[in-house]
Amino acid sequence: MIETFAALLLAHAVADFLLQTSGMVATKRSARTLFLHFAIVLVTAQAALGRVDAWEPLALAAVHIAIDIVKAYTLPNRLASFLADQGAHLLTLAAVALLSPGLFAGGAWAAIPWLPGLMAAAAGLVFATAAGGHVVALLVSPWDRSVLPEGLPNGGRLIGLLERGIIFLLILVEQPAGIGFLIAAKSVLRFETTSKDTRAGEYVIIGTLASFGWAMVVGYGTMTLIEALLPPTP
Template sequence: MLMFIKLILGHLIGDFILQPTKWVIHKESNKITSKYLYVHVLLHFALYMLLLWDLSLWKIALVIAMGHFIIDLLKLYSNSFFKNKSIPFFIDQGLHVVLIYCCAFYTNLYEHTLTLFQNLDWSLITAIVFVTYPSAIIMGKILESMSNQIETDHKSLPNAGKYIGIIERLFVLIFIVIGRWEVIGLLIAAKSVFRFNDLKERNNRKLTEYILIGTLVSFGLAILAGLLYIS
C-alpha cells in the first residue's frame, strides 16, 4: 500500500504541480511531436524513482512512465471527439490510477483486488449513490407541480441547482457518518446566508417557499440515507 501511495503522490506532483500550462497547450497543439510530452514523461519517471528510493524498482517506474506516455498520447488524439473536455480528462486520470494500482500490486493483483471488493462498505456506497442523482430525480418529481409556478432565471448556470443539491447532500451524509450533526446546522445556515440577498432583491414569496421546500427535502433525503446507514 505504501508503494501505491508514493506512486500516486508522484503522479499528482508530476501531472498537477510540475506541469505548467504552457506544456499542456504545447502538447495539445503538437501532440506526439511535442518536446514537453517527453519531458513530462521523464519527469514522472524521475519522481517515481525519487519517491520509491529503491533502484531495484526501476522497472516498475519505467512501466508506469511508459504507460503514462501512451495514456497521455491517447488523450491528446481523442480530445477532438469530446465536446465536454472534462470527460477525456477524467478518463485519462482514471487510467493513470488503474495503471499505478496494477503496477503497485502486481505480485498479488487478483488477491488484493478481490479482498478490496470484499471489504467495501456496500451500505455506505448505496447511501452515497442514493443522495446523488436518484435523490435529485426524486426531488424533481416532488417539486414538479411547484416548479411550473416559478419564473425561470436565465442568469443561472445550467443544472447548477442540481449539482449544488448533490454536493450538499454528500456533505450531510458525511457529517452523519462521522457523527457531527452540529455541522449540518452550520451548512443550512451558510446556505441561507447565500440565498438571503437573492431572495430579498426579488421579493418573490413563491420563489422563497419553493427554495425552502427544496432545501428541506434535499436535507431530509440525505438525513434519511444517513440514519438508515448508521442504524
C-alpha cells in the first residue's frame, strides 16, 4: 500500500506543480484547461504506477478534476483554500492506495525495490520547493510587496526555492543543525533591508519563517514516509 501511495504522490506533485502552468491555473474554469489537466493527472499516475491497464488512475483523475472544479467555483484564492484543495487530493491518493494496495506491485516498476523511496523523496522535494512557493505567496498576499526594495527579476522566488530545497535536503541527510546556519546567513544578507524599514522587515520575516517552516514540515513528513517504505529490521 505504501509503495502505491508514494508513486501516486509523486504523480500528483508533478501534475499539479511541475506540469500545471500559471496560464492553466488562471483559466481553471475553462473546459479545455480542465480536460488538459485531467489528461496530465491520468498520464502521470499511469507512468508512476508503471501500468495502463488499471481503472484506478482514471477514477483518480476524475476525482482530481472534480475537486479542482469545486475550488475554482466556490473557494477564494487564499492559503486556506490551497491547503484544503491539497488536503482533499492527498486524502484521495490515500483512499486509492488503501482500496487498491497492489497497484504498484502489479506494475512495470515493481521489481525495483528502491524506486518507491526515490519517488517519495522526489515528491517531497517538489512539495517543499514548488508547492512551498505557492504557500508563501498566498500567505503574504494581503500585504503590498512594493515595501521591499527592487531586486533582480524573480530573485526572491529563486531564493525561496533554493532555501527550501536546501532545508529539505538537510533534513533528509539528518543534518537539521545546518538550518540554523542558513537562517543566520539569510539574516546577515537581509539585515540592511530589515533594519531600515519596519514594514519590509516584517514582510521578510513572515515570508522567511513560512518558507523555512513549510520546508521542515514537508521534510520530516517525507522522512516518515521513506521510513515506512523500508523493510522491517529483524
